[in-house]
Amino acid sequence: MKHPHCIEFKRNPLLDEAIDAIKEEDFSLVNQYLQQLLLREAESSQAEEETDVRELLQIALTVLEKGDFQERWDLAKLLPKLGDRAIAPLIKIVEDEDADIEQKWFAVRILGQFDRAEVILCLAKLLETTKDSELAAIASTALANLGTPAITALVPLLNTPETRLSAAYALGQIRRREVIDPLLTLVGDADAKVRAIAVETLGSFRDARIDTALIAALADLSPLVRKEAVICLGFRVDKAEELALLDRLKPLLYDFNLEVCQQTAIALSKLKTPDAERTLLEVLQSPPTPIPLQLTLIQALAWMETPSSVQALLQSLPLLLPESALELIRVLGRLEPSALKENAAQGLLNWFAAGGETVERREIKQALAHTWGQLKSATTRDALQQLAQDSETSVRLHAIAALKYFER
Numbered sequence: 001m002k003h004p005h006c007i008e009f010k011r012n013p014l015l016d017e018a019i020d021a022i023k024e025e026d027f028s029l030v031n032q033y034l035q036q037l038l039l040r041e042a043e044s045s046q047a048e049e050e051t052d053v054r055e056l057l058q059i060a061l062t063v064l065e066k067g068d069f070q071e072r073w074d075l076a077k078l079l080p081k082l083g084d085r086a087i088a089p090l091i092k093i094v095e096d097e098d099a100d101i102e103q104k105w106f107a108v109r110i111l112g113q114f115d116r117a118e119v120i121l122c123l124a125k126l127l128e129t130t131k132d133s134e135l136a137a138i139a140s141t142a143l144a145n146l147g148t149p150a151i152t153a154l155v156p157l158l159n160t161p162e163t164r165l166s167a168a169y170a171l172g173q174i175r176r177r178e179v180i181d182p183l184l185t186l187v188g189d190a191d192a193k194v195r196a197i198a199v200e201t202l203g204s205f206r207d208a209r210i211d212t213a214l215i216a217a218l219a220d221l222s223p224l225v226r227k228e229a230v231i232c233l234g235f236r237v238d239k240a241e242e243l244a245l246l247d248r249l250k251p252l253l254y255d256f257n258l259e260v261c262q263q264t265a266i267a268l269s270k271l272k273t274p275d276a277e278r279t280l281l282e283v284l285q286s287p288p289t290p291i292p293l294q295l296t297l298i299q300a301l302a303w304m305e306t307p308s309s310v311q312a313l314l315q316s317l318p319l320l321l322p323e324s325a326l327e328l329i330r331v332l333g334r335l336e337p338s339a340l341k342e343n344a345a346q347g348l349l350n351w352f353a354a355g356g357e358t359v360e361r362r363e364i365k366q367a368l369a370h371t372w373g374q375l376k377s378a379t380t381r382d383a384l385q386q387l388a389q390d391s392e393t394s395v396r397l398h399a400i401a402a403l404k405y406f407e408r
Contacts, residue, residue: 079110086110091122123143143173158182192224199213203229214236237272245267284301311343349379365387366398385399388403
């Protein structure tokens with residue numbers, strides 16, 4: 001299939017001048033010659049020799065390899081006019097591990113103008129393997145811009161095990177409703193990575209079939225798939241009752257995989273219901289709960305920003321190890337509603353007054369001072385003045401800084 005702007009060439013003296021400019025490494029001039037050559041339509045009445053298009057392509061690729069950014073930028077507008085013959089060498093550049101990143105970036109940008117299956121697969125593989133965020137972004141944009149033609153080319157690749165993962169990943173970048181049906185066929189795939197990509201992408205759309213697939217994925221053997229299902233269901237709080245989200249998600253707070261547990265806590269926090277609060281609190285106060293999960297549970301309860309969630313956090317404070325207590329104090333300082341700030345400040349003050357080993361730790365007193373400064377509750381002035389006389393210099397400095405908040 002020829003590119004729509006493909007032009008057939010006849011030998012032109014400008015080609016030799018372009019070659020001379022290459023030798024002089026004057027790539028800006030080379031681009032000018034290329035532009036004239038590419039825009040010149042062959043006249044059938046002229047008895048000229050056919051231009052060696054391979055040579056012309058090689059000249060263009062030399063500019064792509066050795067030119068500066070602006071010269072490459074100008075070339076990127078011209079190279080697609082060489083048609084499909086440019087695809088193979090551009091793919092070779094993208095797949096070359098030793099190629100210059102900027103050269104790859106332009107190669108990907110140019111390839112994005114060709115709706116060919118090999119191009120789409122190349123972009124998909126790049127997305128799957130590259131660690132360069134800019135390359136990934138341009139490849140993702142290219143696939144998204146190709147749209148329906150890309151979907152048409154990718155769907156058959158799902159039938160082949162060797163290309164299924166890359167094709168699924170590429171479909172995940174396009175985010176059009178046309179990808180729903182092919183991705184639904186992958187939620188039961190043998191490869192967990194394929195299932196996870198399908199679940200994550202499908203979660204972007206609203207469809208009863210997708211809800212069913214997401215719920216089923218909560219029981220997937222792969223933690224990667226379970227995690228993606230939890231994240232997606234966390235964005236369906238408007239259907240919480242219909243999908244019985246609390247009952248379905250609650251067991252995953254006890255999942256063998258920590259990330260699944262953490263994402264479940266975040267998802268449940270979005271429900272903002274008393275039952276969800278009690279569920280999170282129960283796990284937070286359970287002695288076997290690991291500290292990383294405790295930290296996420298603390299953040300989740302704080303994000304709910306309700307009087308009962310703040311009270312739940314304050315009730316948990318005496319039960320927590322110092323690391324978790326420190327996080328709890330910090331998150332309370334980020335509360336926005338005024339009424340909650342007052343409750344948090346008073347609750348922390350009561351805990352401080354009760355004393356104990358954790359309260360006496362330097363980092364805890366520093367955090368208390370900082371949080372009280374953020375909350376700006378007059379009831380904490382005396383405690384801050386007490387900390388301003390602490391034996392630890394860092395604690396005194398934090399307390400003095402916090403007291404200045406009241407002067408603003």
